[in-house]
Amino acid sequence: MPGPPRITLDDVARRAGVSTATASRALGDHPHVAAATRARVREAAEELDYVASPEATRLAGGPTGRVAVLVPHPSRWFFGELLEGLEAALRAADLDLVLFRVGGPEERAAFFARLPARRKVDAVVVLAFAVDEIEHARLASLGVDVVAAGGRVASYPSVGVDDHVAGRQAMDHLIHLGHRRIGMIAVEDVGRLAPDPDGRTSAWRAALDDAGIPPDDDLVVTVPWGGEGGADGMARLLGLRSPPTAVFAHDDETALGAIRTLRRAGLRVPEDLSVIGVDDHPLAALTDLTTVAQPVRAQGRRAGELVVAGLRGELADGVPPAELLPTRLVLRGTTSPPGAPR
Amino acid sequence: MPGPPRITLDDVARRAGVSTATASRALGDHPHVAAATRARVREAAEELDYVASPEATRLAGGPTGRVAVLVPHPSRWFFGELLEGLEAALRAADLDLVLFRVGGPEERAAFFARLPARRKVDAVVVLAFAVDEIEHARLASLGVDVVAAGGRVASYPSVGVDDHVAGRQAMDHLIHLGHRRIGMIAVEDVGRLAPDPDGRTSAWRAALDDAGIPPDDDLVVTVPWGGEGGADGMARLLGLRSPPTAVFAHDDETALGAIRTLRRAGLRVPEDLSVIGVDDHPLAALTDLTTVAQPVRAQGRRAGELVVAGLRGELADGVPPAELLPTRLVLRGTTSPPGAPR
Numbered sequence: 001m002p003g004p005p006r007i008t009l010d011d012v013a014r015r016a017g018v019s020t021a022t023a024s025r026a027l028g029d030h031p032h033v034a035a036a037t038r039a040r041v042r043e044a045a046e047e048l049d050y051v052a053s054p055e056a057t058r059l060a061g062g063p064t065g066r067v068a069v070l071v072p073h074p075s076r077w078f079f080g081e082l083l084e085g086l087e088a089a090l091r092a093a094d095l096d097l098v099l100f101r102v103g104g105p106e107e108r109a110a111f112f113a114r115l116p117a118r119r120k121v122d123a124v125v126v127l128a129f130a131v132d133e134i135e136h137a138r139l140a141s142l143g144v145d146v147v148a149a150g151g152r153v154a155s156y157p158s159v160g161v162d163d164h165v166a167g168r169q170a171m172d173h174l175i176h177l178g179h180r181r182i183g184m185i186a187v188e189d190v191g192r193l194a195p196d197p198d199g200r201t202s203a204w205r206a207a208l209d210d211a212g213i214p215p216d217d218d219l220v221v222t223v224p225w226g227g228e229g230g231a232d233g234m235a236r237l238l239g240l241r242s243p244p245t246a247v248f249a250h251d252d253e254t255a256l257g258a259i260r261t262l263r264r265a266g267l268r269v270p271e272d273l274s275v276i277g278v279d280d281h282p283l284a285a286l287t288d289l290t291t292v293a294q295p296v297r298a299q300g301r302r303a304g305e306l307v308v309a310g311l312r313g314e315l316a317d318g319v320p321p322a323e324l325l326p327t328r329l330v331l332r333g334t335t336s337p338p339g340a341p342r
Numbered sequence: 343m344p345g346p347p348r349i350t351l352d353d354v355a356r357r358a359g360v361s362t363a364t365a366s367r368a369l370g371d372h373p374h375v376a377a378a379t380r381a382r383v384r385e386a387a388e389e390l391d392y393v394a395s396p397e398a399t400r401l402a403g404g405p406t407g408r409v410a411v412l413v414p415h416p417s418r419w420f421f422g423e424l425l426e427g428l429e430a431a432l433r434a435a436d437l438d439l440v441l442f443r444v445g446g447p448e449e450r451a452a453f454f455a456r457l458p459a460r461r462k463v464d465a466v467v468v469l470a471f472a473v474d475e476i477e478h479a480r481l482a483s484l485g486v487d488v489v490a491a492g493g494r495v496a497s498y499p500s501v502g503v504d505d506h507v508a509g510r511q512a513m514d515h516l517i518h519l520g521h522r523r524i525g526m527i528a529v530e531d532v533g534r535l536a537p538d539p540d541g542r543t544s545a546w547r548a549a550l551d552d553a554g555i556p557p558d559d560d561l562v563v564t565v566p567w568g569g570e571g572g573a574d575g576m577a578r579l580l581g582l583r584s585p586p587t588a589v590f591a592h593d594d595e596t597a598l599g600a601i602r603t604l605r606r607a608g609l610r611v612p613e614d615l616s617v618i619g620v621d622d623h624p625l626a627a628l629t630d631l632t633t634v635a636q637p638v639r640a641q642g643r644r645a646g647e648l649v650v651a652g653l654r655g656e657l658a659d660g661v662p663p664a665e666l667l668p669t670r671l672v673l674r675g676t677t678s679p680p681g682a683p684r
Contacts, residue, residue: 066440074429075422075639083416087443098408099439101429227628253625260628283595283625286569286602297417 016044021145022313037313066096067307068121070111072103072129077253077281081296082127082150082303089304093311095122102129112138123307126153127300128160145310149303150296157310157320159302161294166327167203167248169292170276173329174246175211178337179274182208183244185233185254187225200250200278219244223254230257238265245273245338252277252284252291259287259334270336280330288333295325358386363487364655375655408438409649410463412453414445414471419623420593423638424469424492424645431646435653437464444471454480465649468495469642470502487652491645492638499652499662501644503636508669509545509590511634512618515671516588517553520679521616524550525586527575527596529567542592542620561586565596572599580607587615587680594619594626594633601629601676612678622672630675637667 013023018041026033026041067090071079087097098121102108115138124139128150131139136154139146148158174182184204201220208215221236223229230249237243238261249255255277262269269275277284280293302323309315355365360383368375368383409432413421429439440463444450457480466481470492473481478496481488490500516524526546543562550557563578565571572591579585580603591597597619604611611617619626622635644665651657 069441074416074425075419077417077419077422080417080419080422083441084443087416087441091443097441099411099425099429099441101426101433227624231628253628256625256628260630263630282569283598286573286595286598287629288602288605 011048012041012045015048016041018313019145019315021143021310022315024143025311026313033313063122063311064120065094066098066121067123067125068098068100069125069127070100070102070129071127072101074099074101078150078251078279078296079127082300085297085300085302086125086127086149086304087300089301089308093304093308095308095311108135115139115142122311123147125149125303125307126156129153145307145315147303147306147310149299152322155320157306157315157322159299159306159323159325161299161327162324163199164203164206166278166292166294167200168207169327169329170200170248170278171203171207173290173331173335174248174274174276175207175213177246177274177335179244179246180211180213180338181216181219181242181244181246182213183219183221183237183247185230185237185247185249185258186220186222187229187250187254188222200248204248225251225254227253227257227260230254231261232257234258234261238262238267243273246335247273247275249275249277252279252281252289255289255291255334256283256287259289269334274335274338276335278327284330284332290332290335291330292327293330294327298325353390354383354387357390358383360655361487361657363485363652364657366485367653367655379655405464405653406462407436408440408463409465409467410440410442411467411469412442412444412471413469414443416441416443419595420492420621420638421469424642427639427642427644428467428469428491428646429642431643431650435646435650437650437653450477457481457484464653465489467491467645467649468498471495487649487657489645489648489652491641494664497662499648499657499664501641501648501665501667503641503669504666505541506545506548508620508634508636509542510549511669511671512542512590512620513545513549515632515673515677516590516616516618517549517555519588519616519677521586521588522553522555522680523558523561523584523586523588524555525561525563525579525589527572527579527589527591527600528562528564529571529592529596530564542590546590567593567596569595569599569602572596573603574599576600576603580604580609585615588677589615589617591617591619594621594623594631597631597633597676598625598629601631611676616677616680618677620669626672626674632674632677633672634669635672636669640667 009023010020013020016023018037022037023041026038027045069086073079090097100111102111112135123145126146126148131154146156148156151160152158184201186201205215218240221233223233237247247258249258255275258275259269262273267273277289277291280291284291351365352362355362358365360379364379365383368380369387411428415421432439442453444453454477465487468488468490473496488498490498493502494500526543528543547557560582563575565575579589589600591600597617600617601611604615609615619631619633622633626633
């Protein structure tokens, strides 16, 4: 005969108005939970006659002082900058950063398959890649907070930039210069979510619409992330019957690849064709690349601060914060009005 | 009245012909120690009537499954590549990579000052920075193996490239092209040891000597690491009464900075001045930079394998291995004979 429905930690959390992870920590005597939060959760547990399951007790065990950081490509500048910022924020709170590379599809599958059996961590940070439903469930099973840096991931609290705004800054600059035939080199990066791939491409379309320029879909090419992809994308745009006079590349490394193709084709930048990227990669300054700068290290640092706030029970429950840091146009030498005199 | 000198773990290790760390693990029932090694160490301990000190017992505690990796600059390509390789090797052995940034002098001092109080790890990997005597002693106090990647550090087992050979590959190429007045942009990176800063500069001198060209010390400028440094260094070389016809830059990022200065000065590369770097950074291919390629990710991977071998007690004791991976000249478009016709 089934008894009454078992009271779960979720019920306690809901009654106390906190997340399940916070409730777990509060009942587990985790030192970083605010006293008021702890009291509220205990009260809710008593009111509900909650008895912790063995699993919940395990999850609620003492803090490990470790935060797992999932990184698709540690050697790329963008992820390295996120890591630097994150490490600084976690270290300031005396937390260790445990690095996990989750690169290709197979690596990811293997990583997430054994995730629940992994050594414990106090929180997880996902660096700018899309998490599917199965992965989301795996992360949830850890019973700890998950925070995203470098873009929005699932419904986790996140720190990123507004890719649509960044794209508009790039596109509006080209349009203001007088360009009407503007190409877009979009990137497809397996498993990479952020910077939001749609945000920048939607900005291309919206900017043209606002300027009364009919968007020509032939002018949008999608390539694998990176310099080689950018070089290929530019070659495809040059092969059009009517090539663009300016190109908005998804990021600086893609833009630098596009410029290599232009140089090999004997075309001058910006006299024959303007190019703009996004990031303000250190090599953008060196190569005089016009770009839209985003503060990457700051995104990592701020995400680390969210982790620390979460562990202290100081994150507001309910709608998770999606913080957006500002981007800005950086004018350099790869953009000019179209048909500038030779 | 003092008793007889206390037998220490060092004595046991010496008698067993293993390192102190291995002896510690063998007595601590660490699962990754070869049975023969364990037997040898126990025998030595019994013969010497060794009684473990409380500290040694603590150090010899069970494995944590964690390896600390000390990284000066995670966002730089070189260190990111080392991390990628290292993570792959450690993960294959089910070891977690705990990342510690040890950047500027103050950060380093703070990090090493509290090192002994840190959470335990099974081993430490030092990524390409010089360790001073105090830091060396701190690391030794952890009682675990230390391995270096990206260059030789202290007397730790290490994986790197031969910087003198890499420098000779670059210099001999320029000399074969007919250059006689060759500049060198060396870098000074606080706390960064490897790639061995002296190895490349000594190659500059040795290559000139071997070619019967008197080295002119005015042609060697030393700048902070990075593109801006390279740009400054090139400007200094252009300010000489008799500027060089070719420049060997310490690394690709420095070389790209040098090329920016040349472009701004209205000089053509390679027609007016040849430039070569070291690394084969992904942007070297994109910018058509001639360089000497080094396998960075492989250095990280191999260092991870040394860590695993050490934990299994499979590292030969005595002289620590200093493995050198091969470098190779990659010919691209920034070098040509001097005075090539315009």
